Amino acid sequence: xxxxxxxxxxxxKNRAAILEAALNVFSAHGFRGATVDxxxxxxxxxxxxxxYYFPSKEAIHTALLSGLLDTWLAPLHDLDExxxxxxxILSYIxxxxxxxxxxxxxxxxxxxxxxxxxxxxxxxxxxDLKALxxxxxxxxxxxxxxxxxxxxxxxxxxxxxxxxxQHYADFDVQVRAILGDEDxxxxxxxxxxxxxRKLLTP
Amino acid sequence: xxxxxxxxxxxxKNRAAILEAALNVFSAHGFRGATVDxxxxxxxxxxxxxxYYFPSKEAIHTALLSGLLDTWLAPLHDLDExxxxxxxILSYIxxxxxxxxxxxxxxxxxxxxxxxxxxxxxxxxxxDLKALxxxxxxxxxxxxxxxxxxxxxxxxxxxxxxxxxQHYADFDVQVRAILGDEDxxxxxxxxxxxxxRKLLTP
DNA sequence: CGTGAGTTTGACCAGATGGTCAAATCAAGA
DNA sequence: TCTTGATTTGACCATCTGGTCAAACTCACG
Numbered sequence: 001x002x003x004x005x006x007x008x009x010x011x012x013k014n015r016a017a018i019l020e021a022a023l024n025v026f027s028a029h030g031f032r033g034a035t036v037d038x039x040x041x042x043x044x045x046x047x048x049x050x051x052y053y054f055p056s057k058e059a060i061h062t063a064l065l066s067g068l069l070d071t072w073l074a075p076l077h078d079l080d081e082x083x084x085x086x087x088x089i090l091s092y093i094x095x096x097x098x099x100x101x102x103x104x105x106x107x108x109x110x111x112x113x114x115x116x117x118x119x120x121x122x123x124x125x126x127x128d129l130k131a132l133x134x135x136x137x138x139x140x141x142x143x144x145x146x147x148x149x150x151x152x153x154x155x156x157x158x159x160x161x162x163x164x165x166q167h168y169a170d171f172d173v174q175v176r177a178i179l180g181d182e183d184x185x186x187x188x189x190x191x192x193x194x195x196x197r198k199l200l201t202p
Numbered sequence: 203x204x205x206x207x208x209x210x211x212x213x214x215k216n217r218a219a220i221l222e223a224a225l226n227v228f229s230a231h232g233f234r235g236a237t238v239d240x241x242x243x244x245x246x247x248x249x250x251x252x253x254y255y256f257p258s259k260e261a262i263h264t265a266l267l268s269g270l271l272d273t274w275l276a277p278l279h280d281l282d283e284x285x286x287x288x289x290x291i292l293s294y295i296x297x298x299x300x301x302x303x304x305x306x307x308x309x310x311x312x313x314x315x316x317x318x319x320x321x322x323x324x325x326x327x328x329x330d331l332k333a334l335x336x337x338x339x340x341x342x343x344x345x346x347x348x349x350x351x352x353x354x355x356x357x358x359x360x361x362x363x364x365x366x367x368q369h370y371a372d373f374d375v376q377v378r379a380i381l382g383d384e385d386x387x388x389x390x391x392x393x394x395x396x397x398x399r400k401l402l403t404p
Numbered sequence: 405c406g407t408g409a410g411t412t413t414g415a416c417c418a419g420a421t422g423g424t425c426a427a428a429t430c431a432a433g434a
Numbered sequence: 435t436c437t438t439g440a441t442t443t444g445a446c447c448a449t450c451t452g453g454t455c456a457a458a459c460t461c462a463c464g
Binding site for chain 1: 440441443
Binding site for chain 4: 210239258
């Protein structure tokens with residue numbers, strides 16, 4: 001394992017290649033379904049070489065998840081309590097849907113983890129995520145108190161946004177099997193926009 | 203393997219125990235993450251004994267999925283084109299949400315399969331499921347033409363119902379981590395009901 | 405009972421998989 | 435160029451896993 005110094009050119013390149021490959025493989029097959037050989041091959045490294053950069057399969061997975069969690073929650077984080085309520089929420093929704101289109105692997109990585117009980121990120125959920133959601137729920141409640149948006153259960157409002165947007169990334173195969181040639185996001189964007197306009201109008 | 207005769211008392215009991223155990227294990231760990239030993243142990247059988255009833259791990263999985271698909275789609279199947287539109291749809295939603303509460307393992311079984319690209323049920327999706335959804339989408343469109351419900355993309359309307367209801371089964375850990383003690387379904391039911399009343403009112 | 409089909413099991417196997425290690429090779433600064 | 439740490443690899447290992455098999459056991463029924 002490399003010492004504690006600044007990462008070399010090669011270290012940077014290989015670590016990045018490994019994480020990129022791991023994202024492909026873990027998101028497509030889940031933790032248990034992914035093999036170190038597969039990740040190594042996709043990263044263009046031999047298995048022992050890969051294990052020179054990360055001590056174990058688990059370590060790769062952990063590095064991936066924690067590295068992506070911030071990216072994943074950024075849109076919610078950006079929800080601005082000083083902005084125009086309806087506009088803020090619709091823009092949050094747009095960004096989430098965009099992430100489902102542009103980062104489906106990340107979405108499925110988390111989906112895989114969650115659907116199997118989140119054995120490796122349970123802490124992050126009940127600490128960091130809960131704190132963030134509670135905070136934003138308070139903002140939503142405040143907007144409701146002001147009569148700016150319809151009164152609804154703020155947590156379930158957030159869940160509904162997650163469900164509606166991530167569905168298109170996580171269950172992509174199903175959506176495409178049913179829609180055929182039609183681009184899922186073409187129809188999803190206006191549908192979801194309409195839905196929340198109607199729902200949130202007081 | 204037992205002959206082609208009527209199943210004996212023991213066969214019935216053991217097959218049922220195996221499928222029940224398999225549902226537990228597959229829904230919690232996915233196909234690849236589940237082991238035959240685990241299923242056998244949970245069914246109270248030895249591994250060779252289990253493989254006396256099903257020829258392979260794959261066969262158990264297939265039997266489970268195809269056995270449950272009908273159950274899973276029954277609520278949509280029951281959507282009655284001759285019923286009162288709003289009432290029919292809201293009742294469909296209620297039944298779907300109820301399934302998330304009462305049959306979360308089944309939901310996660312399909313979720314696991316779908317999120318990993320549905321390698322084992324791709325055919326069922328683009329044939330049976332697509333046909334059913336297209337047919338019900340036509341019913342929805344008809345109701346929209348009659349002005350009974352708001353005009354929306356029918357397929358995405360169906361997707362939204364799936365997303366909102368199944369979210370509570372598939373991502374149960376996340377929902378509970380955020381809600382704490384609060385019962386997810388207590389809040390979800392009225393939230394979703396309100397949502398669709400607002401959305402569908404012309 | 406006795407008997408034949410149905411059921412169960414311990415021992416076993418081959419391949420896959422996560423991980424190790426010493427030796428070989430490479431790269432960059434003195 | 436030489437040296438030293440960084441990088442890479444082939445060979446190897448223990449364990450896990452899906453699956454097999456022959457032998458043993460049990461059950462239902464004539």
